[in-house]
Amino acid sequence: MKTLEQAIKIFSLWDYDCREVEGHEGGRNKIFICSKAGGKKFVLRISATGDRAENDYLAEAEFVRYLAKNGASVADVIPSANGKLVEVIDGDGTDSVVNWDAGARTDSVAAGDGAAVPVFLSLFEYAKGMLLADNAYRYRDGAPLSEYFFNTGKTLGKIHALSKVYEPVAGHRRPDYFDKYNMEYINRLIPDQYSELKSAIAKRLETLRTLPTDAQSYGLVHFDFSDGNYHIDMDTGAITVFDFDNCMYCWYMFDLANLWLHNEGWTRQEPDPNKRFAIMQQCFELQLKGYKSQTSISDELLNQLPLFIDMVLIENIVDEFECADREGEEVDYEDIEDAAESLINHIHSGR
Numbered sequence: 343m344k345t346l347e348q349a350i351k352i353f354s355l356w357d358y359d360c361r362e363v364e365g366h367e368g369g370r371n372k373i374f375i376c377s378k379a380g381g382k383k384f385v386l387r388i389s390a391t392g393d394r395a396e397n398d399y400l401a402e403a404e405f406v407r408y409l410a411k412n413g414a415s416v417a418d419v420i421p422s423a424n425g426k427l428v429e430v431i432d433g434d435g436t437d438s439v440v441n442w443d444a445g446a447r448t449d450s451v452a453a454g455d456g457a458a459v460p461v462f463l464s465l466f467e468y469a470k471g472m473l474l475a476d477n478a479y480r481y482r483d484g485a486p487l488s489e490y491f492f493n494t495g496k497t498l499g500k501i502h503a504l505s506k507v508y509e510p511v512a513g514h515r516r517p518d519y520f521d522k523y524n525m526e527y528i529n530r531l532i533p534d535q536y537s538e539l540k541s542a543i544a545k546r547l548e549t550l551r552t553l554p555t556d557a558q559s560y561g562l563v564h565f566d567f568s569d570g571n572y573h574i575d576m577d578t579g580a581i582t583v584f585d586f587d588n589c590m591y592c593w594y595m596f597d598l599a600n601l602w603l604h605n606e607g608w609t610r611q612e613p614d615p616n617k618r619f620a621i622m623q624q625c626f627e628l629q630l631k632g633y634k635s636q637t638s639i640s641d642e643l644l645n646q647l648p649l650f651i652d653m654v655l656i657e658n659i660v661d662e663f664e665c666a667d668r669e670g671e672e673v674d675y676e677d678i679e680d681a682a683e684s685l686i687n688h689i690h691s692g693r
Contacts, residue, residue: 345388345431345433345461346360346374346388348431348463349374349386349388349429349463352422352423352424352429352431352463353384353386353420353422353423353429353463353465354423355376355384355386355465357378358376358377358378358381358384359376359377359378360374360375360376360386361374361375361376361377362374363375370389370391370587371387371388371389371391371587372387372388372389373385373386373387373388374386374388375468376465377468382467382468383468384420384465384466384467384468385417385465385466385467385468385584386463386464386465387463387464387465387466387587388461388462388463389461389462389463389464390433390459390460390461390462391459392459394462396428396430396460396462397513397514397515398516398517399428399462399464400427400428400511400514401510401511401514401515401516402516402586402587402589403419403427403428403464404427404510404511404514405505405508405510405516405562405586405589406418406419406466406586407419407427408504408508409501409504412504413500413504414497414500414501414504414583415497415500415580415581415582415583416501416582416583416584416586417466417467417468417469417582417583417584418466418467419464419465419466419467420465420466420467422463422465427464428462428463428464429462429463429464430460430461430462430463431460431461431463432458432460432461433458433459433460433461466584469572469573469582469583469584470573470575470580470582471573471574471575471576471580471581471582472573472574472576473569473570473573473574474569474574475569475570477574477576479607481574482574482576482577482579483576485579488628489579490574490579491625491628491629491632492628492629492631492632493579493580493581493632494572494581494601494629494632495601495628495629495630495631495632495633495634495635496632496633496635496636497572497581497583497632498564498567498597498598498601498629498632498633499632499633499634499635499636499637500636500637501563501564501583502561502563502594502597502633502636502637503636503637505561505562505563505594506557506558506561506637507557508561508562510562515591516562516589516590516591517590517591518590518591518592519550519590519591519592519593519596520547520551521590522590522660523547523656523657523660524547525540525543525544525547528540528543528544528660531660531663531664531667532659532660532663536682538686539659539682539685539686542682542685542686543656543659543685546649546652546653546656546685547656549649550593550649550653553593553643553646554640554642554643555593558638558640559593559594559595559640559643560591560592560593560594561591561592561594562589562590562591563589563590563591563592563593563594563596563597564583564586564588564589564597565588565589565590565592565596565597565657566585566587566588566600567583567597567600567601568600568601568604569604571583571584571585572584593643593650593653594639594643595639595643595644595646595647595650596650596653596654598629598630598633598639598647598650599647599650599651599653599654600654601626601629602622602626602647602651603651603654603655605621605622605625605626605629606618606622608621608622608625609621609622630644652684652685655681655684655685656685658678658681659678659681659682659685662677662678
């Protein structure tokens with residue numbers, strides 16, 4: 343039986359129309375929107391990248407379920423007909439729906455050479471509202487844009503507030519930041535021709551290791567909190583977050599720094615760099631106001647915002663090299679040039 347057909351059976355989606363969403367560059371999963379007339383919509387995720395085990399997916403699903411049950415505005419995970427948050431099926435290589443490159447699988451996932459990569463299935467609520475991009479980056483009629491920035495910070499703050507007291511299920515734990523972002527891995531991933539860039543990354547990682555990792559500073563974060571991963575209810579302004587696929591243990595400031603960087607999109611028509619920076623700061627102050635309505639962040643870490651901006655740039659660069667590696671290609675330097683030059687020359691966004 344093909345993978346999609348198995349998923350439909352497992353999640354009792356017989357009378358739903360399941361349409362695949364066109365994937366973005368570097369996407370790890372197959373995504374289907376499942377809908378029917380007069381019924382709810384769901385998001386079916388099919389994952390067969392081969393570099394994660396069942397407990398990785400369970401840790402994500404359990405965190406999402408915890409957030410949803412405790413008042414965070416997130417798209418909840420839906421149990422299967424068997425009551426499972428994550429279902430695992432065999433990948434036999436015969437399904438035309440699933441055709442990911444299995445070359446990245448690790449020994450902890452694969453049963454051995456030539457073994458089929460397991461396929462992981464999860465079903466989520468469809469987040470109410472729409473992407474800002476699908477509304478041509480126009481906010482809801484009659485509401486000030488300041489509401490949007492406040493709400494993004496407030497929504498993130500609630501997630502972090504709950505994360506600070508979250509206890510994962512024993513044996514189900516998402517990775518820590520340095521499990522992936524360490525120079526042993528980065529030296530293998532990034533070719534030696536980028537030695538200057540690797541040196542700049544190493545210096546940032548060395549500094550990051552000196553920062554506090556107490557429960558108020560460091561915990562399970564979204565790690566990709568941006569307008570591509572939440573919907574806005576254009577009637578109320580409410581934001582619903584989805585796609586916790588990359589969540590990991592990290593400083594809460596990482597998600598805030600990601601907000602800062604994405605504020606740049608609101609300033610691109612302004613030619614004056616100082617005015618651009620001022621606008622970005624105004625947006626961020628509104629986001630911080632919303633964030634602090636739900637939880638706190640120390641001045642010590644806020645003062646390290648430039649370092650955390652660099653941290654986001656490192657994530658972007660690593661992602662580009664990983665995508666190229668999966669495709670068996672070389673990175674186009676133009677795709678990382680701005681981020682790389684910023685790290686090497688200590689240039690921060692907005693200036």
